[in-house]
Amino acid sequence: MSAEIIDGKHIAQEMREQLKDRIKQLKEVTPGLAVILIGDNQASKTYVSMKQKACENLGIYSKLIKLPDTVTESALLDIIQQLNNDQTIHGILVQLPLPDHIGETAVIEAIDPSKDVDGFHPINIGRLQAGGEAFYPCTPNGIMKMLEFHHIDPKGKHAVVVGRSNIVGKPMGQLLLNESATVTYCHSKTSDLKTYTKQADIIIAAVGIRNLITADHIKDGAVVIDVGMNRDDNGKLCGDVDFEQCRQKASAITPVPGGVGPMTITMLLFNTVESAERFSR
Numbered sequence: 061m062s063a064e065i066i067d068g069k070h071i072a073q074e075m076r077e078q079l080k081d082r083i084k085q086l087k088e089v090t091p092g093l094a095v096i097l098i099g100d101n102q103a104s105k106t107y108v109s110m111k112q113k114a115c116e117n118l119g120i121y122s123k124l125i126k127l128p129d130t131v132t133e134s135a136l137l138d139i140i141q142q143l144n145n146d147q148t149i150h151g152i153l154v155q156l157p158l159p160d161h162i163g164e165t166a167v168i169e170a171i172d173p174s175k176d177v178d179g180f181h182p183i184n185i186g187r188l189q190a191g192g193e194a195f196y197p198c199t200p201n202g203i204m205k206m207l208e209f210h211h212i213d214p215k216g217k218h219a220v221v222v223g224r225s226n227i228v229g230k231p232m233g234q235l236l237l238n239e240s241a242t243v244t245y246c247h248s249k250t251s252d253l254k255t256y257t258k259q260a261d262i263i264i265a266a267v268g269i270r271n272l273i274t275a276d277h278i279k280d281g282a283v284v285i286d287v288g289m290n291r292d293d294n295g296k297l298c299g300d301v302d303f304e305q306c307r308q309k310a311s312a313i314t315p316v317p318g319g320v321g322p323m324t325i326t327m328l329l330f331n332t333v334e335s336a337e338r339f340s341r
């Protein structure tokens with residue numbers, strides 16, 4: 061078997077075209093996104109510039125606030141407060157990871173939940189658990205859209221999520237559960253990982269370990285979603301899944317790059333447009 065490739069770039073592009081129409085409908089309101097970037101992390105700079113470019117292409121106003129990694133937590137909280145009160149801003153995000161001296165929880169909790177387009181605030185996480193209207197975290201929500209696009213219904217399927225981060229693993233399991241999947245969480249300390257992954261109809265690999273998931277880890281026909289963003293020995297971007305091995309056995313698989321990544325940014329745009337729509341009602 062050779063797997064169907066789940067092309068995140070293509071799905072992202074289709075969704076972005078739909079968002080353009082929604083932005084046109086907003087008429088007097090221009091959706092506004094504030095992005096706070098702290099320090100000099102090269103990957104973060106790249107992701108932020110991709111977010112800004114994507115906003116520009118769609119006609120979303122984006123405001124970049126660059127802060128040195130010496131910024132204090134209290135100065136950062138003040139800036140967030142100003143953005144909470146800024147009527148031109150419908151979405152606020154603080155690019156992660158943060159420098160060690162800044163508390164992630166305090167920062168996330170300072171963002172007005174109605175502008176928390178990353179979907180990380182405890183109010184949005186609680187609403188996600190309740191299955192209600194909320195901003196859902198972008199990467200897992202993007203994966204749900206990819207499954208939907210490929211008519212892969214999680215209902216009754218066994219989904220194994222490998223990873224337990226607050227931004228991907230945990231909400232991913234919750235979203236799959238909300239769609240009636242049976243969910244197993246594994247992580248970097250799970251012993252005998254294969255025992256679990258071999259039972260999976262859908263595997264989400266989001267642990268940040270290059271080539272952790274090999275053909276031996278999956279059953280024939282599994283759907284394999286790779287969230288990993290790692291570098292190989294030559295500095296080339298690669299995921300948590302051995303793509304060449306697993307594509308021979310899986311029924312559908314995402315590549316890295318060009319899989320989940322583009323959907324993360326698209327779902328950020330989606331949440332920002334949704335927020336502007338809510339403000340304009």
Ligand SMILES: Nc1nc2c(c(=O)[nH]1)N[C@@H](CN(C=O)c1ccc(C(=O)N[C@@H](CCC(=O)O)C(=O)O)cc1)CN2
Nearest residue numbers: 107153154155156157178198317318319321322324325
């Ligand atoms: N505040 C947030 N911080 C972080 C998030 C987040 O959702 N909110 N997620 C990640 C990084 N991230 C977005 O911020 C992100 C990662 C990867 C991609 C992406 O499109 N990757 C491309 C490859 C890009 C490259 O060449 O380097 C791909 O997979 O094709 C987009 C967004 C952590 N921080």
